[in-house]
Amino acid sequence: MQDFKEKLYNYETPxxxxxxxxxxxxxxxxxxxKMPRHEKxxxxxxxxxxxxxxxxxxxxSVFFKKNSSPKYSSQIKTDQQDLxxxxxxxxxxxxxxxxxxxxxxxxxxxxxxxxxxxxKNIDSKMYLxxxxxxxxxxxxxxxxxxxxxxxxxxxxxxxLWSKEIRKWQKIMLRNTISPTSANFADLVQLAANKQMYND
Amino acid sequence: xxxxxYERFSSKMYGVCLRYAENTEDANDxxxxxxxxxxxxxxxxxxxxxxxxxxxxxxxxxxxxxxRKKIKLFNISDLTENTIESDKLNALDSLATKDILNIVNxxxxxxxxxxxxxxxxxxxxKEIAEILGITEGTSKSQLARAKTVLKKIIGxxxxxxx
Numbered sequence: 041m042q043d044f045k046e047k048l049y050n051y052e053t054p055x056x057x058x059x060x061x062x063x064x065x066x067x068x069x070x071x072x073x074k075m076p077r078h079e080k081x082x083x084x085x086x087x088x089x090x091x092x093x094x095x096x097x098x099x100x101s102v103f104f105k106k107n108s109s110p111k112y113s114s115q116i117k118t119d120q121q122d123l124x125x126x127x128x129x130x131x132x133x134x135x136x137x138x139x140x141x142x143x144x145x146x147x148x149x150x151x152x153x154x155x156x157x158x159x160k161n162i163d164s165k166m167y168l169x170x171x172x173x174x175x176x177x178x179x180x181x182x183x184x185x186x187x188x189x190x191x192x193x194x195x196x197x198x199x200l201w202s203k204e205i206r207k208w209q210k211i212m213l214r215n216t217i218s219p220t221s222a223n224f225a226d227l228v229q230l231a232a233n234k235q236m237y238n239d
Numbered sequence: 240x241x242x243x244x245y246e247r248f249s250s251k252m253y254g255v256c257l258r259y260a261e262n263t264e265d266a267n268d269x270x271x272x273x274x275x276x277x278x279x280x281x282x283x284x285x286x287x288x289x290x291x292x293x294x295x296x297x298x299x300x301x302x303x304x305x306x307r308k309k310i311k312l313f314n315i316s317d318l319t320e321n322t323i324e325s326d327k328l329n330a331l332d333s334l335a336t337k338d339i340l341n342i343v344n345x346x347x348x349x350x351x352x353x354x355x356x357x358x359x360x361x362x363x364x365k366e367i368a369e370i371l372g373i374t375e376g377t378s379k380s381q382l383a384r385a386k387t388v389l390k391k392i393i394g395x396x397x398x399x400x401x
Binding site: 043044045047048049050051052053054055056058059060062063064066067 | 241242245249250251253254257258267270271274275278331332334336339340343355358359360
């Protein structure tokens with residue numbers, strides 16, 4: 041009698057494999073719903089369409105933002121202005137160079153430039169009117185024109201003039217202000233500079 | 240973790256399920272339900288007694304719950320355990336476990352439950368009465384009746400048995 045009790049108590053047999061799958065599914069709360077094939081295809085199609093739409097929207101928004109950015113447009117504006125100004129300065133510098141060279145090389149032309157306005161008083165003939173760095177008219181003495189040309193150390197070399205100009209530049213650099221003929225103090229300073237130059 | 244526990248005890252517990260279930264499909268259901276209960280209540284195991292014993296009790300309770308509706312217990316007051324001759328049951332010892340199981344499975348769910356719980360698992364009639372919601376007397380009478388039926392089955396199957 042004892043034998044058959046033990047046999048039944050210890051009876052073991054492997055369960056079907058599918059039981060574990062059911063248990064695992066229950067533990068993980070996995071609910072697998074089988075869908076028809078055409079439903080799957082439909083979902084895949086919609087997923088691809090949605091992904092493509094998102095990519096288009098993203099690329100479009102990035103492109104639009106880049107073009108319509110106020111910072112970007114103002115940057116372009118500033119760059120254009122800088123280019124125009126640089127061109128202006130370059131043009132005026134070239135013009136100055138041409139005028140000065142022509143003055144030095146051609147005495148006749150120099151006279152023509154000087155006497156732009158014949159009705160003005162005789163003092164005006166003592167000056168040349170050239171374009172400044174920003175295109176503004178600047179009056180200079182014809183004698184100074186040679187000095188300015190020599191200051192650039194260009195060809196042909198002018199060692200004597202260059203030496204004198206460097207000396208003058210050093211004196212001017214010692215000053216904290218650039219003396220002009222506009223006020224009395226500057227005139228005093230200019231006179232002092234001239235004294236130093238002569239010494 | 241769950242997989243390891245399943246691999247360790249699934250064969251033994253499936254044996255328990257087959258003893259209490261009416262057929263293989265029902266045994267599979269009890270098996271699944273039982274392991275889910277084990278996993279959900281594993282933190283309630285206090286370490287009192289063996290872990291296998293704790294799992295086995297869960298499976299027995301699950302099987303009883305599963306068949307509670309099918310189990311119809313009748314109080315057979317005129318039959319007692321003492322009146323049942325057990326000599327014919329001894330014939331089961333010579334049989335293979337699968338054959339014994341097949342014979343026990345021929346019992347009705349009510350008889351089978353009491354027989355399994357008392358004879359195989361070792362539950363007292365008081366415990367069986369509490370679990371099944373019956374009186375101790377009913378448990379005893381059910382067991383006596385189960386033994387009688389078993390003897391009849393054995394008598395018809397094995398004519399050489401007295």
